[in-house]
Structures are given as structure tokens and as C-alpha cells.
Amino acid sequence: NAGVTQTPKFRVLKTGQSMTLLCAQDMNHEYMYWYRQDPGMGLRLIHYSVGEGTTAKGEVPDGYNVSRLKKQNFLLGLESAAPSQTSVYFCASEQGANQPQHFGDGTRLSIL
Amino acid sequence: SQQGEEDPQALSIQEGENATMNCSYKTSINNLQWYRQNSGRGLVHLILIRSNEREKHSGRLRVTLDTSKKSSSLLITASRAADTASYFCATDRIDSNYQLIWGAGTKLIIKP
Numbered sequence: 001n002a003g004v005t006q007t008p009k010f011r012v013l014k015t016g017q018s019m020t021l022l023c024a025q026d027m028n029h030e031y032m033y034w035y036r037q038d039p040g041m042g043l044r045l046i047h048y049s050v051g052e053g054t055t056a057k058g059e060v061p062d063g064y065n066v067s068r069l070k071k072q073n074f075l076l077g078l079e080s081a082a083p084s085q086t087s088v089y090f091c092a093s094e095q096g097a098n099q100p101q102h103f104g105d106g107t108r109l110s111i112l
Numbered sequence: 113s114q115q116g117e118e119d120p121q122a123l124s125i126q127e128g129e130n131a132t133m134n135c136s137y138k139t140s141i142n143n144l145q146w147y148r149q150n151s152g153r154g155l156v157h158l159i160l161i162r163s164n165e166r167e168k169h170s171g172r173l174r175v176t177l178d179t180s181k182k183s184s185s186l187l188i189t190a191s192r193a194a195d196t197a198s199y200f201c202a203t204d205r206i207d208s209n210y211q212l213i214w215g216a217g218t219k220l221i222i223k224p
Binding site: 098 | 211
């Protein structure tokens with residue numbers, strides 16, 4: 001049972017480039033989340049989804065887009081990367097409201 | 113905005129000693145969760161305590177919740193080197209609409 005898998009694990013981009021981060025979960029969870037983690041700060045929610053075909057904005061959505069075309073996958077896109085988006089990105093899934101979240105091991109993204 | 117704030121920011125103790133971390137929050141909650149993060153890895157759920165519970169145990173972990181003081185504590189008894197990690201609290205606000213609000217974490221180092 002793989003749980004939550006994030007790809008890629010590491011990536012370096014130049015300012016202005018675009019990329020997509022993939023999150024896949026095999027637990028049939030309804031809810032999925034994208035967070036960013038920066039030094040000295042707690043996780044900040046970028047976007048989330050409460051079911052296939054639905055997405056919503058979190059605390060820091062600007063500069064990011066998401067899609068949930070299949071229940072098991074949640075994609076995070078950066079259309080035009082900026083140095084301020086250098087961070088570690090975590091995906092999480094959750095069976096339902098008020099349940100524990102299950103995390104992937106993160107994508108370490110550097111924007112030069 | 114940060115709902116949860118952990119205290120202390122860092123804690124270094126000898127193996128075998130007990131470790132206590134605290135979390136304070138600002139608004140009414142449905143539940144509070146504690147997670148552990150080992151270096152370079154994703155977060156792992158430890159305990160969820162609901163607003164109508166005062167104490168919960170899981171192995172060497174003990175969590176208390178005082179809703180009147182809007183605070184929680186995580187006690188790790190008989191610490192081991194493997195407990196070295198960062199510990200985060202997350203609150204599920206009544207008005208949060210699926211979003212967890214995370215503290216900045218306590219970095220725990222267990223010295224052999």
C-alpha cells in the first residue's frame with residue numbers, strides 16, 4: 001500500500017518556467033490538499049479538493065492552479081514560476097472531514 | 113493566519129527523559145491533531161483529540177486538551193533517539209470549511 005505518492009521529489013526551475021506536480025493516493029480518499037512548507041512556518045494550504053471534479057482555494061492560492069480529474073490524482077500547476085515559490089510542497093489526502101491527513105514525502109522545488 | 117502556535121520552538125533532552133510540547137490556538141475548534149515530521153519526510157499523524165475530550169493516550173504519547181485555555185500539550189514519555197523529529201499541532205476550526213490551521217512546530221532532539 002503506497003499511500004500518497006508525489007512526483008517529482010526534486011526540481012529546479014528558472015523564473016517564468018511552468019511545471020506540474022503530481023499527487024496520487026491509493027486509499028480512495030475523498031479529500032486532497034496541497035500545502036507549502038517554508039522554514040520557520042507551519043504548513044500553508046494552497047488549494048484543496050473535496051471530491052473528483054471539485055477544487056477550492058486555500059490560504060495562499062495565488063500563482064497556482066489545480067485539477068482533480070480523477071479521484072486518486074490531484075495536480076498542482078505553476079504557470080509562471082517565481083523565486084517566491086521556492087518551497088517544499090506537500091500533498092495530503094483525507095478520508096473525510098475531521099479525519100487524519102495522510103501525507104506524501106514532498107517535492108522540493110527551487111526557482112532560480 | 114496561524115491558528116496554532118507550538119512552544120517551545122526547539123527542545124533538546126537526554127534519551128529516556130520525558131518531552132512536553134505545547135500548542136495554543138485562538139478560536140473554537142472541532143478537534144486538534146498532532147503530527148510528527150522526520151527530516152526530509154512527510155508528516156505522520158499521531159493523535160486526534162476532539163473538543164469534548166480532555167485527554168488521549170497512544171503508546172508513549174499523551175495528549176491533553178484544555179478548551180477553556182485554548183491549549184493542548186503533547187507528552188512523550190521515555191524518549192528514544194527515534195523520537196527526534198519536528199512536531200506540529202493542527203486545529204480544525206469550527207468555521208474553517210475543511211481547512212486545518214498549522215503551527216510552526218517544535219523541533220525535538222533526543223541526545224543519546
